[in-house]
Amino acid sequence: MKRSSIFILALSVIFAFGCKKEVKQETGTTKAMTAKKVKMKLEPKSDSKVKGNIAFSEEDGKIRMVAIITGMVPGTTHAMHIHEKADCSAADGTSSGGHWNPTAQPHGKWGDTAGYHKGDIGNLTAEENGRAYVEFSTDEWCLGCGDPMKDILGKAIIVHAEADDYGQPTGNAGGRVSCGGIIE
Numbered sequence: 001m002k003r004s005s006i007f008i009l010a011l012s013v014i015f016a017f018g019c020k021k022e023v024k025q026e027t028g029t030t031k032a033m034t035a036k037k038v039k040m041k042l043e044p045k046s047d048s049k050v051k052g053n054i055a056f057s058e059e060d061g062k063i064r065m066v067a068i069i070t071g072m073v074p075g076t077t078h079a080m081h082i083h084e085k086a087d088c089s090a091a092d093g094t095s096s097g098g099h100w101n102p103t104a105q106p107h108g109k110w111g112d113t114a115g116y117h118k119g120d121i122g123n124l125t126a127e128e129n130g131r132a133y134v135e136f137s138t139d140e141w142c143l144g145c146g147d148p149m150k151d152i153l154g155k156a157i158i159v160h161a162e163a164d165d166y167g168q169p170t171g172n173a174g175g176r177v178s179c180g181g182i183i184e
């Protein structure tokens with residue numbers, strides 16, 4: 001029993017410090033920064049077969065999102081957005097609410113000077129095998145920072161049936177074919 005307790009304690013220490021790195025500050029001192037990570041699953045909605053896995057990691061104030069989505073018709077293009085609530089209970093995904101738009105900007109392509117929702121990720125196109133890979137990085141999001149203008153925890157990722165045409169008010173991307181909550 002004593003040996004297993006020591007083993008568990010050792011694993012806990014390794015886990016607790018495994019994601020830390022030291023950062024040298026301008027004052028010459030060092031501080032530990034912890035990388036944050038969240039993994040989530042996309043589940044099919046609206047009788048589709050679209051599903052996937054998404055990983056978010058935050059380091060040095062920047063979020064990196066990597067998504068692998070499957071079950072799409074080869075060659076089709078689909079919009080991907082962050083929606084207001086991590087609630088995917090409705091069969092059509094509508095329980096996730098509308099696009100996440102904390103800055104009350106018009107809908108648009110990410111980075112457009114005319115404006116865009118912070119949840120406007122963009123379009124993805126299925127390869128010949130019905131899969132898509134998306135990689136996205138931004139300093140406009142955070143994981144659990146508590147800032148309502150940046151925090152994506154408690155939101156949902158939605159894959160839509162069609163491409164985003166970036167029109168108003170939400171891009172005419174059609175129904176919701178996949179949904180997953182961004183939760184710890």
